[in-house]
Amino acid sequence: MPVSSLPAVLPGAGPTDYARYMRTDALLSLQRGPTEWVHPDELLFQIVHQASELWLKLCGSLLSRAFTHLGVGQPGAAELQLRRASETLRLTTDQLHILRSLPPAHFAVIRTALGTGSGFESPGWRLLRAATTELDIAFSRLLSEHRIAPADVYRGQPSDPLYRLAEALVEVDERIALWRTEHYSVATRVIGQGVLGTRHTPIDSLPALIAHRRFPTLWEARKDLFAAPADGACPRSVRP
Numbered sequence: 627m628p629v630s631s632l633p634a635v636l637p638g639a640g641p642t643d644y645a646r647y648m649r650t651d652a653l654l655s656l657q658r659g660p661t662e663w664v665h666p667d668e669l670l671f672q673i674v675h676q677a678s679e680l681w682l683k684l685c686g687s688l689l690s691r692a693f694t695h696l697g698v699g700q701p702g703a704a705e706l707q708l709r710r711a712s713e714t715l716r717l718t719t720d721q722l723h724i725l726r727s728l729p730p731a732h733f734a735v736i737r738t739a740l741g742t743g744s745g746f747e748s749p750g751w752r753l754l755r756a757a758t759t760e761l762d763i764a765f766s767r768l769l770s771e772h773r774i775a776p777a778d779v780y781r782g783q784p785s786d787p788l789y790r791l792a793e794a795l796v797e798v799d800e801r802i803a804l805w806r807t808e809h810y811s812v813a814t815r816v817i818g819q820g821v822l823g824t825r826h827t828p829i830d831s832l833p834a835l836i837a838h839r840r841f842p843t844l845w846e847a848r849k850d851l852f853a854a855p856a857d858g859a860c861p862r863s864v865r866p
């Protein structure tokens with residue numbers, strides 16, 4: 627018997643259990659259709675944004691699981707969720723690439739349908755900002771409980787649980803910066819430099835955000851390791 631003819635047993639809308647579990651009817655009705663389009667490339671533009679929101683939703687959930695693990699003293703489990711969160715950010719970044727194929731003239735038409743809508747209103751990015759702030763506080767609390775200064779984490783072994791956790795946080799931070807770098811690059815390719823966004827924000831204000839850090843302490847800690855010792859001797863911290 628072909629799999630497609632098996633009767634659906636799950637509750638919910640849709641002809642198959644796949645449709646019911648994945649909620650494909652609802653999902654695939656979320657894009658504007660040909661009768662609403664101001665330009666056919668709207669589908670590309672909308673799907674990249676919607677897919678980004680889904681990955682960022684997952685990212686937020688993974689960061690919040692990491693936060694919960696930190697609260698109960700499980701740095702290894704937190705690290706695992708942070709690594710997965712980084713992977714969602716990598717995927718979100720990779721999919722921006724296809725927008726380079728969006729001709730500026732087509733986007734000029736699409737933009738007329740966006741109202742005042744702007745990436746600054748992205749719920750996924752809001753979630754990411756809130757979740758990383760929470761994690762930053764939780765990590766600092768964990769270090770205080772262990773009476774460890776951030777730079778001392780990096781004086782330890784790279785295999786230490788706290789070291790690994792710190793690096794997983796740094797990776798999330800770096801992935802955010804890489805997304806912003808790619809986003810700025812793609813956005814200027816489509817709309818050029820010196821242009822105002824839908825919120826009248828100059829596009830040229832975006833590069834400053836690339837240097838913004840969600841876990842500043844861990845970047846400062848790196849600097850501490852390179853601070854010159856007063857007597858000119860090798861810093862105690864530099865061990866093979």
Ligand code: HEM
Pocket residue numbers: 674675678679722725728733743744745746748751806809812813814816817822823824825826827828829832835
């Ligand atoms: C053709 C592609 C795109 C263009 C031309 C573009 C353009 C812009 C511009 C001009 C801004 C500045 C704020 C404004 O006035 O709107 C901005 C911000 C932003 N956009 Fe996009 N964007 C594009 C794709 C995307 C995609 C796919 C996402 C995914 C969610 C996104 C998310 C954001 C976010 C989060 C910001 C806030 C700045 C930040 O946190 O770095 N954008 N974008």
